[in-house]
Amino acid sequence: MEKETVIKVEHLAKSFGSFQAVKDVSFTVSRGDVFGFLGPNGAGKSTTIRCLLSLIKPNAGSIELFGKSYSNSRSEILSKIGSIIEKPDFYKYLSAQKNLEIFARISGATVSKSQIGEMLEFVGLAGRGGDKIGGFSHGMKQRLGIAQTLLHQPDLIILDEPTTGLDPQGIVEIRNLILRLKNEQNKTILLSSHQLSEIELIANRMVIINKGKSIVEGEVQDLLNAQELLVHLEVDAVEKAKQVISAHFNNAQFVGETATELEVAIEKSQVPNLNKALIENGVQVFALEPKRKLEDFFMKIVQS
């Protein structure tokens, strides 16, 4: 059975004056997906997410959430979404409990004080509800932000870079929280990040965007565990190595080379044989580093 489409974005574009933040972004998120929205800083992730939440009006393209558009169903759509955009900001002069009460009142659902207490417990802030936000660490605010997104039991949770600025322990805590939402509550989650490793750990589907354009979309497993790898070789004789590889591996493709280095795209199962063939034919191999093509591609995007 085909899964229900929760988010459908087609050819989204948004400019601020002469600066075009989003040029052409398209992707689809289905019910139950943990969808990774991956791109380097400045790729247009936050602008796209703000468009998804009706904070920003796009110049072109279309957005459908739960099969509806903002032009005629804004309140209905937003009542089904919980979100953290960039970093969760709260009213510093109010307690955590009061902050959650404020957002619960306008969430479109009836949320009791005991539910707020349960939510604080869920995110590990039990007993801190009476404390003012001013004294909270960034990690505590992030966890409170997640509590705020869950108050009204939304179908879709949008988290924009939820681990930014956190220490390693905080990153693990937030990651575990997201995994609990996925495993225990079967929520549809859109998670933006500039770190492939983070998306790989949590998401089942993803899209990569760069310079305001979506580049590739698909299952994380398919995209990352592709059978073809990019092997970076450091050898004593590049020309001889190329001859050996061409003679032994018909499908191998040379991607790049320098005086001592060679990059070759080859099937994953042939990597051990590649090393063996080079050594047996008198080529000294100083380094052999297999990389997944997508990972290499993403690293090049980030580095550029």
Place this chain on the structure above:
Amino acid sequence: MLLKNTYNEFVKILAKPRSYLGIGALTLLIGVILFAMKADGGSFISFVTASFEQTLSFNGNILNGNLIGFIILQMLIIHIPLLVALVTGDLISGEAAMGTVRMLASKPISRTNIVLSKFIAGAVYTLILTLWLGFLALIVSKWIFGTGDLIVLNSDGLVILQEQDILWRYGLAFMVAFLSLLTISTLSICLSAFADNSIGPIVSTMAIIILFTIIGSLDVSVFDAIKPFLFTTHMASWRSFFEDPIPMSKIIQSVVILLAHNIILVIIAIVKFNKKDITS
């Protein structure tokens, strides 16, 4: 949803220290005036009535609560706008500065309702400030200085209002004073919709008041056409209730212009906030 968010706005206003700054400052200012009048009010009255003493004889308790209330209202109605703008100018832009506006605007509440709830909360705060002003200026003054007839010095001369003829005038005067302050509140909320920081709308509100007041007081014909439409021209209309006879058509005209300002400013704020890309 409007009621729920208006309640939220009250919770926020009540929790902000700056909300109490206005009430505290008002209490302090009136306290200073009351102390000064108690200490040396006689000289102050003599200075005012000196030019009339050749033709008139003043008997009884002239320096009474009614007169002190009038003096306080006249002195402070110029300064209270700052105390109002301090709170209301922060209502929308403060959310942008704190980053909470994006959380607010991504909830299932219309942006129109967000602005309207802030306007209602701002109006209630202004009403509380006006009532507090009335309590201190009139009730506390009467308690300290006693009651009596009210002598008001107008441009036409002295107006003497009998004790039993004063309270209703104060009631109506405070209503018009509230409408004047409400215009300030609405102006600062409107400016707040254009800004992403707290200080800008507060300073801009005061700058507009000063600019319009200067234009209104300049005796230059080039401004004559616009003077009747400046809200600052009508901010002292409450004073007309202490004239005899009361110029009702002049007061109604002021009320209409102030109400029109409020409606137009709320509409501008709603349109601006609805069109705004929330990037903060």
